[in-house]
Amino acid sequence: MKAPITMNQAQVYGISKQNSKEIFQFFQKNFGCTRKVYNLCVDSCYKQLEQAGYTNGDDLPEFSFPKVSALKKDYPYLKEADGLGLANSVLDFQKAYKTFRNQKDRSAYRKSALRRDRSGKEPLSFRGLKGIPRFHAKSAGYFSYRTACQYPKEGNALKRPTIRLEGSILYLPKLKHGVKLIIHRKLPEDAHILNATVFMDTDGTYQVSICYSYTFLMEMDYREAAAQEQPLPKETSFLGLDYSQKDFYVDSEGRKANYPKYYRRSEQKLARLQKSICRKEKDGKNYQKNMRKIQKLHAKIKHQRHDYLQKLSTELVSRYDVIVVEDINLRAIGGCLSLGKNLHDNGFGLFREMLAYKLWKKGSCLVRIDRMYPSSKTCSVCGVVKPDLKLSDRIYICPECGCVIDRDYNAAVNIREEGKRIFLTYLKEAMEKAEEAKIRQEAAKERRQKKKKTA
Ligand SMILES: [Zn+2]
Structure with a gap:
């Protein structure tokens, strides 16, 4: 409906x-x-x-x-x-x-x-x-x-x-x-x-x-199911995304995003320009010329990135009804020197926002699961939690059932399953929040109009 x-x-x-x-x-x-x-x-x-x-x-x-x-x-x-x-x-x-x-x-x-x-x-x-x-x-x-x-x-x-x-x-x-x-x-x-x-x-x-x-x-099916606490419509498709430094993300079907690293690609050119600019007199004509070149290159990288993310998010949203991500603190990771450059290059935060508003328009929503949820440490087959998993362990070996899975894929599956569990309550809360915001906005508008009349 x-x-x-x-x-x-x-x-x-x-x-x-x-x-x-x-x-x-x-x-x-x-x-x-x-x-x-x-x-x-x-x-x-x-x-x-x-x-x-x-x-x-x-x-x-x-x-x-x-x-x-x-x-x-x-x-x-x-x-x-x-x-x-x-x-x-x-x-x-x-x-x-x-x-x-x-x-x-x-x-x-x-x-x-x-x-x-x-x-x-x-x-x-x-x-x-x-x-x-x-x-x-x-x-x-x-x-x-x-x-x-x-x-x-x-x-x-x-x-x-x-x-x-x-x-x-x-x-x-x-x-x-x-x-x-x-x-x-x-x-x-x-x-x-x-x-x-x-x-x-x-x-x-x-x-x-x-x-x-x-x-x-x-489309109101999910919203109604959430509001009336009914079960989920049967053919709902879920996708879990696990953020990955190397591949942008790994999804719960084992695919990697294969993200073209635009910044890395232009890095050499940028470095050359930046090197030449420090040899030039500041505020001179050549300095400004060079500066414009650098700014243009930065803008180009930005536009490439936006274009790619827009297309990718549209594609995912058209194929899946609900997408689940981990609510990780990207700013904290970005501050870490060894990891920062990759993160700023790929714009995962922007990607999440694009997914969020596109899914919202579809009548569904982007589910962000708690960052304390042990998505990497849980076995996606039997559900056992392995507490001593290191960041360097790229392969997950389950101590209980013995299955061997790629670490990121395992996490993505767990994220998807957790998302499935909480989706309707999450959507209900999101709807309530949106409603509250709307009411607040209208109240503020009324206050402004009253102020105008008295002034
Ligand atoms: Zn297991």
């Missing part, structure tokens, strides 16, 4: 290079102005903390944040940028501040701050705390702005939505003639555009991500 479900989704389009110079200048102006507004917020936050004599670990005071209208008076050039983009910048800062305020531990310092303190360059202060909002440096690559779509309503003089996609032309606030996009895929017919983010990639190309909500028919 199918039922209509409304979901938010984003679609990224490339911005055509045929657009006029003025359009790209307009984007650059917006990137600069939104960054300026964010930095002004950070500056005002630091000043207020200083005045309050804030020391680390204390509870944070409520702040008055700068308003865009006031900032425009001090910096008239901000008027040339998209006002909603600036407002979103303030909202982004508020979110960052709120996250910091709700952080459990607000007394730890960043490593770089401790280092500066040791070398006597800068004494420790709240500026070096972990998680505190920081200035956005141009050199760190903050080249984006997000604008919201406004619709004609009572009380405003709008005739059409401010963001529209007509053919291959995207209309954005303050861009009367629109901007030409490279359309490789259409938006759904009933797509209700929420916002658009224009950004510049590291290779210097411009892209826009359009976020929209739309309604589609979702």
Whole structure:
């Protein structure tokens, strides 16, 4: 059985290079102005903390944040940028501040701050705390702005939505003639555009991500079975994936992903470029030329990786109803030097996210089993747990039944079986969480509207 479900989704389009110079200048102006507004917020936050004599670990005071209208008076050039983009910048800062305020531990310092303190360059202060909002440096690559779509309503003089996609032309606030996009895929017919983010990639190309909500028919069999605690429909196919450093993953049918290591492939070229750049004078013409080459290569590797992961995840989701993975902490593994490079090269975390939203759309979900579950140590044939398994043991030999299996394959089978066991309860919890989030969002929206009315 199918039922209509409304979901938010984003679609990224490339911005055509045929657009006029003025359009790209307009984007650059917006990137600069939104960054300026964010930095002004950070500056005002630091000043207020200083005045309050804030020391680390204390509870944070409520702040008055700068308003865009006031900032425009001090910096008239901000008027040339998209006002909603600036407002979103303030909202982004508020979110960052709120996250910091709700952080459990607000007394730890960043490593770089401790280092500066040791070398006597800068004494420790709240500026070096972990998680505190920081200035956005141009050199760190903050080249984006997000604008919201406004619709004609009572009380405003709008005739059409401010963001529209007509053919291959995207209309954005303050861009009367629109901007030409490279359309490789259409938006759904009933797509209700929420916002658009224009950004510049590291290779210097411009892209826009359009976020929209739309309604589609979702298969409800699993969701209903989960909600009413009924047994699983019989022909449900499960797949377990065990993360592997070498092969990306090994699945519960014994196949390896055979992942092309894009970063490793380009590593030599990258090393050569990086070597030549350190011989060049910084900020010279050749330095910049070389830098662009490096950035382009990085972008290429990224695009190759994304493309591969998108295709692979789509294929798996079309073949299996439920996919089970281990909820391993990838960040902890990535921090480990000998293993890190492979991990960042293959993007297993991104892959998990892709699987998650694709399965969700299918009416199922990605099951993440507890990371304490002994998937490698359990025998997939008889169920005995072998406590003394080392990381170097590539073959699993069962002490009880004597079977000999590949270590990763054994783990993948165990992951699949554990996933089978918990799938429906897991799905039920996920549905409840999604419902709660929706209710929270709507409540926040109502609060905002009330605030507007009283103001
Ligand atoms: Zn056994």
